[in-house]
Amino acid sequence: MAPLRELHDRVPSRPLSKLTKHLEQQLAIAARASEQRYADHRDRRPWTEVFAEIEPTAIAAASLAQVHRGRLRDGREVAIKIQYPEVRRLFPIDFGSFRRAVRVARWLNKSLDFRPIVDELAHFVLLELQFTRELHSTVRGRANLAGDPTVVVPEVFEELSTDQLLVLGFLQGTALSRLDVLRERGVDLRSIATRVANLYATMIFSHGFFHGDPHPGNLLVLDDGRLGLLDFGLAKELPTGFSRHAATMIVAGMSGDTQRALEAARAIGFVISDDKAPALITLVKAMLGDYGQAADLIKQVAPGAFEVPHHFTLIGRVMIILSGLSHSLVPGERIIGGAMLAAVGPYMLVARAS
Numbered sequence: 001m002a003p004l005r006e007l008h009d010r011v012p013s014r015p016l017s018k019l020t021k022h023l024e025q026q027l028a029i030a031a032r033a034s035e036q037r038y039a040d041h042r043d044r045r046p047w048t049e050v051f052a053e054i055e056p057t058a059i060a061a062a063s064l065a066q067v068h069r070g071r072l073r074d075g076r077e078v079a080i081k082i083q084y085p086e087v088r089r090l091f092p093i094d095f096g097s098f099r100r101a102v103r104v105a106r107w108l109n110k111s112l113d114f115r116p117i118v119d120e121l122a123h124f125v126l127l128e129l130q131f132t133r134e135l136h137s138t139v140r141g142r143a144n145l146a147g148d149p150t151v152v153v154p155e156v157f158e159e160l161s162t163d164q165l166l167v168l169g170f171l172q173g174t175a176l177s178r179l180d181v182l183r184e185r186g187v188d189l190r191s192i193a194t195r196v197a198n199l200y201a202t203m204i205f206s207h208g209f210f211h212g213d214p215h216p217g218n219l220l221v222l223d224d225g226r227l228g229l230l231d232f233g234l235a236k237e238l239p240t241g242f243s244r245h246a247a248t249m250i251v252a253g254m255s256g257d258t259q260r261a262l263e264a265a266r267a268i269g270f271v272i273s274d275d276k277a278p279a280l281i282t283l284v285k286a287m288l289g290d291y292g293q294a295a296d297l298i299k300q301v302a303p304g305a306f307e308v309p310h311h312f313t314l315i316g317r318v319m320i321i322l323s324g325l326s327h328s329l330v331p332g333e334r335i336i337g338g339a340m341l342a343a344v345g346p347y348m349l350v351a352r353a354s
Contacts, residue, residue, distance in 0.1 A: 013061035014084075016054060016068060022085045023047055026165035034159040049073075050160060054080060060217070063087075064128055069170060077170040078157065083131060085164070128233040132163045137235035144207050151199060151227045171228040173220035176325065187221050193326050193335035195227060200322060201343030204315060205247050208238045212314045214321050216328065236314050242268050246315060247344040253284035254341060269309030276306040283308075287316055288337035289323035 024044035031045050047054065054070040061067070065083045072078055128134075135156055142153035155169035174181045176196075182189060196219060203210035211218075212234030220228035238246075249264035258277045265272055265280055272280055279300035286297065300306050308316070319340065326336035 013058035013066045016056045016058075019066075019082050019084075020047065023080075023082055023165065026082075026162045027160065029162045030160050030165065033162070051078075051080075072157075079154065079166075079168045079170045081131070081166040081168065083129070083164040087129065130163060130233075131161065131166050134231075134233045134235070135161050135166060137232035138168070140209060141203075141211060141229070141232050141235060144203070144209060145229070148199075148202075149226070150195065151229060152222060153229050153232075171220055171222060171230070173222035173228050175217045176219045176221070176329070177216035179328065182221060185221070189329040190335060192221060192227075193329045194339045196325065197322065197336040197339030198343055199227065199229075200318065201340055204238070204318075205243045205344055208240075208243050210236060210238075210315075210318070212236050212318055214318055214325060216325055219325075234314065236311075238311060238315075242311055246312065249280075250284055250287070250341070251344055253281050254288065268312060270312070271304060271307035273305045276300060279306055283316070287319040287323070288341060289326060289334040290337075 021044065024047055027045040027047060027050055028043055050072065052071045052073045052075070054068050056068075058066040059069050059079075063084075064087055065081055068080045068082070070078050070080045135158060138153060138156050139158075142155070145151045145153055152171060154171055157167040157169075160167040174185065174187075176182070176192070179189070182192075196214070200210065200214065211229055211232055213231055215231075218230045220230065222228050245264045245267040249261050249268070252258075252260035252264060258281065261280060261284070262272060262274065262277055270280070279297060282297060282300075301308070319337075322336045322340070323334065326334055329335065
């Protein structure tokens with residue numbers, strides 16, 4: 001099942017020499033797409049024509065791809081993300097096995113229906129396999145955040161990228177997964193938690209387009225103190241009005257206005273009966289870091305009674321990951337959950353006034 005893991009899951013990297021042929025094939029594809037012509041290398045473009053050097057050891061590796069640090073011939077430092085050539089062939093095979101296992105589990109216990117989760121997982125992995133989509137999402141995220149001097153999204157070298165190869169500007173910093181190094185640097189982790197929460201609140205509730213994988217390895221504290229945001233493979237655009245209703249659902253749910261929370265949830269596509277209102281409140285609390293009854297949520301999902309809309313799934317995933325990140329940065333406190341709730345607070349006025 002290795003190809004089903006997300007890119008941030010650490011696995012042993014492969015020798016660069018094993019990927020050189022694939023890399024050069026992708027560079028040739030990129031060259032043709034850029035209307036350049038390399039008559040002597042129709043199928044492969046030697047990487048030395050593009051890069052002055054590529055570090056042979058990957059700086060990040062997982063089941064879908066690995067990343068190498070390199071330098072263009074003009075001296076600019078880059079991150080080179082190479083998708084493993086066999087991933088697209090193996091994914092349908094491995095996922096078919098996963099679906100069969102889920103069917104067996106449901107046969108043994110009718111209450112364990114993990115099919116919706118499996119479908120979402122398949123959707124997310126397919127998104128991460130589309131590097132061209134990630135390219136455009138990175139460009140859009142960089143443009144959206146260009147006015148924020150505290151955040152950096154890598155530059156994209158479109159003329160060198162394909163659906164299986166991404167060349168991005170290299171960001172020098174420390175990942176939020178390296179807490180020991182951050183502490184040695186004297187970084188205020190409480191402040192970082194609040195800044196991350198405000199960043200995601202802005203993307204979700206203001207831009208309506210957000211980075212969907214806030215894993216600690218994808219968030220950096222750069223050497224100059226700014227936040228670096230990596231890997232837009234799961235970025236998502238939200239429908240018009242979706243952010244407002246989602247924010248209202250969260251605020252109303254946390255303030256005890258169950259009826260308003262139900263109305264907002266239905267407005268964004270939840271199918272939920274009145275008797276499932278407690279499950280909705282549990283979901284909202286879990287998103288903000290309170291996992292007290294979260295284990296029972298899967299039992300509440302039922303066709304026609306409690307169905308979570310596709311658009312909301314990634315938001316829920318993001319906020320739950322952020323809650324885990326918050327605990328890592330400031331153990332015992334829900335810094336990110338509190339900051340996110342404060343960021344959507346203005347929607348409380350909307351809910352009360354309407």
